[in-house]
Amino acid sequence: MRRLAEAGRFDYLVIEGTGIAEPLPIAATFSFRDGENRSLSDVARLDTMVTVVDAVNLTRDYGSRDFLSDRGETAGEEDERTLVDLLVDQIEFADVIVLNKVGDATPGQRESARTIVKALNPTARLIETHFCRVEPEAILDTGLFDEEEAARHPLWYKELFGRADHVPETEEYGITSFVYRARRPFHPEKFSAFLARTWPGLIRAKGHFWLATRPDWVGEMSLAGAICRTEAVGFWWAAVPRAQWPHHESWKGLIARHWHRVWGDRRQELVFIGASLDEATIRAALDECLVGSPDALRFNPADFAGLADPFPTWRRAMAA
Missing domain, CATH: 3.30.1220.10 (CobW-like, C-terminal domain)
Structure with missing residues (x-):
């Protein structure tokens, strides 16, 4: 990233993690300083964390007891995460959530998916789409990511520790x-x-x-x-x-x-x-x-x- 930034050829870099990647360690990489006191934050600004959610399968997957290993997807032999662990990590930490495949989902699946997403992360921008058709300005250069806010972002934290600026989710x-x-x-x-x-x-x-x-x-x-x-x-x-x-x-x-x-x-x-x-x-x-x-x-x-x-x-x- 430092090499690409110093080349001066690019305005924006999109990092696509693997499907089983946890977003928090990726974000933390920008704050980390090495032994020479160098950090990615010196040359790049983390702008937005985006998560794509499958509207057709979210309800089923969220109710699953499967481990990632049951789905043939792990980060190594010691990866004991469940599918639900991964879904929660990715949804709770996002600034923008793209609810994809809404054209293939039934009305019930769409409503259930919206409810799960909003329960886990009511403040994220929710974009509903099909074939991941999203306007670039909706996810690029938004300025939405805030490191301090991200650390206490999930709704359960706001409720449990009484954030004064937290307004309960709307009845919508x-x-x-x-x-x-x-x-x-x-x-x-x-x-x-x-x-x-x-x-x-x-x-x-x-x-x-x-x-x-x-x-x-x-x-x-x-x-x-x-x-x-x-x-x-x-x-x-x-x-x-x-x-x-x-x-x-x-x-x-x-x-x-x-x-x-x-x-x-x-x-x-x-x-x-x-x-x-x-x-x-x-x-x-x-x-x-x-x-x-x-x-x-x-x-x-x-x-x-x-x-x-x-x-x-x-x-x-x-x-x-």
């Missing part, structure tokens, strides 16, 4: 979202059963949680299509000796803002996004997963140590 696509918050822990067996259920209209869910049997751990839940994953992503400050807490005032303020006299900073925060979601039913089901008294004066982990816990073992390396 029938998409709604809500955040479930609670302080008490989840019963592991009941929460596992909740995650195994099918919730009509649910397109995306993500957030962090804590289990009564694992009070030290921050768990992360990510659901897209038919795939739901949970893993450990760190430890609650309540489980860390105070001598090891950060001394920076902004960190102290963040901890204090989320602190509860009984539960510390432990909390449930899960965002749900979908079409025609039954919010009341989902909230009630999650409330049923909570254990412990709302009026508890102290938290004793030993009180919950005997609860059935079907989640896989979490190890320190998982949270590194």
Whole structure:
């Protein structure tokens, strides 16, 4: 790219990643500096991230449990991504989404595809077309890419962390979202059963949680299509000796803002996004997963140590 830019022969360069490429690493390449402090951003500006979506097959693929290896498409032997993982990565990170093959799609397929796309990325420009006929100015030199915004772009982030400038998706696509918050822990067996259920209209869910049997751990839940994953992503400050807490005032303020006299900073925060979601039913089901008294004066982990816990073992390396 440096050589092409320095030649002065070209105004614009279009990079077409492979069908299984993740857009974030491509974007990060522009910010990376090598040992000689050189960066692509010195000679080129990343302008727009474009994703093309198949209107005919998106609904089917989004509900698939297939791994990329099942489709004969992987980045190597250690590539354990599912098809849904790839779809979410590519759609959530795009500035422009081209919904292609709309002429071949049924009205139901088109509407379903629009709903999925808008649920995952409501702020991207959506272009509907056939045979990928798109005006060049719609995808070239748009100035849409913003590195800082890209890092927090998905709707689940905006909902979960309360972006002040985020306006919920319009009713045009029938998409709604809500955040479930609670302080008490989840019963592991009941929460596992909740995650195994099918919730009509649910397109995306993500957030962090804590289990009564694992009070030290921050768990992360990510659901897209038919795939739901949970893993450990760190430890609650309540489980860390105070001598090891950060001394920076902004960190102290963040901890204090989320602190509860009984539960510390432990909390449930899960965002749900979908079409025609039954919010009341989902909230009630999650409330049923909570254990412990709302009026508890102290938290004793030993009180919950005997609860059935079907989640896989979490190890320190998982949270590194």
